[in-house]
Amino acid sequence: MPTCQVCGRELAPAARGRPPSYCSRACRARAYRERVSAKQEQAAAPVEAAVPGLSVERVVRAAIELVDREGTSGLSMRHTAAELGVGVMSLYRYVPGKEELGRLMIDAVFGDHPLPEPGPPCWRAKLELSARQEWQIYLDHPWVPQLFALTTRPPIAPRMMVYTDWRIRAVDDLGLDFPTMVRIAIMVGNHAQSSAYALAREQFAKHTREEWLGARDAQIRQALAVGTMPMIARFGVDAFEASQPESVFEFGLRCLLDGVDKMIVGSRSR
Template sequence: MQTCQICGRELPPAGRGRPARYCSRACRARAYRERVAAKQQGAATTQSTALSIDRVVRAAIGLVDREGGAGPSMRRTAAELDVGVMSLYRYVSGKEELGRLMIDTIFGDHPLPEPGPPGWRARLELSARQEWEIYREHPWIPKLFALTTRPPASPRLMAYTDWRIRAVDDLGLDFPTMVRIAIMISTHTQSAAYPLAHEQFANNTREEWLGARSGEVRETLASGALPMVARFGADAFEASQPHSIFEFGLHCLLDGVADTISARNHR
């Protein structure tokens, strides 16, 4: 004897055609809703199982590269992957860990060469320029560093520090001095790159922004209180650009390291 597949009620004997499976329209509607829910749950499960830490991290990187911001967002990353935000917590504990993994992934994509060029100066210069290129490609990273109370515990970021320490090893320097040199190179590069994030999504260039405020600038300079700033021209404006600050600062830092090495060797 046939019974309803939803409520189990006895069905009348089947006549011609396909046998009835439900006793009423209500049971038929309920069966339809259950099929739709099961299909949606299966799709969500399949999509969730397709996630991985690498996919989550790279989606977050692409999102911040494209839209800017001070760092990762669990909600925006979930929307980017078209999954529920809770799905991400199976892979990362929160946006702080997501940010750390993003930085680790990016620096892992740009490893420093082994053994590197000959000479400590060439090695430090290469490492600084490579880090600079990372920030040009992902200008939000220095901004994210500035918002954290401690540097991220990223093994592949720390590999840059280790590489730089090895670059100045066996030069007669004590270990704390070598650590200062390695960190100093990175700190300068990050600081010089910090304005890049503001430029990436600005509606106008620095020249256009300054031009729109030329009246305010002239009024400020007319007081005579800023005689050096009043001398600014095209060459000084170019000197104030982030890439110029990076190059000049790097040159000065490396000269200072050379002086430190020379002083230690002549003791």
């Protein structure tokens, strides 16, 4: 489900054309103002003196701490500067803008969880290890999948890209062609990322998922009364647990690896 790039609210999929990016005109206007402000500040940045002790690493770590605490809605050059106690213009000597800051943040958190070399001996154990390690990144920093969604292209983050390279090597020499190995590596990452997307909403929600559903019991009953969702009407405790992000991640990972196993067996039998 797509979400607003400003407030994170879920968006209804577009019937046709480009997917929506904002939930309202207010959020669209806020995003525009932030882009204009960032360009203006960046243009003026060279006149600001360097700050002793400030570095790219300090800027990135401050931004990570900020977003761990406030979510992606709090990410901006101005808020990061305030976190460091410096003028916003000073930051542009180290990071050219918000998009580059996001790229460096993603690279940093993946760098905090390096994959072992050479890793387990079996391809399946390797892929499972890499998926669980990426999942741990998202548990530690639930905003990362949301930050991915704010970029127009995948970020050029070398320490994140190492994960893809590591996974491709995990299924090398198994009789698969290279494009298939690439698809497998990307699918593992995409599965972990998509399963984790809801984690940020849960982190900053004012109420637990159970409390949120309980407060909307009347609305749910009204929606089910139409009779067009017989399967949803069967939801109980077991189904509720099955829909939790970690349950979806575990189930999907097992199905994905089973599918790769069958693919490998099939390629060897030809």
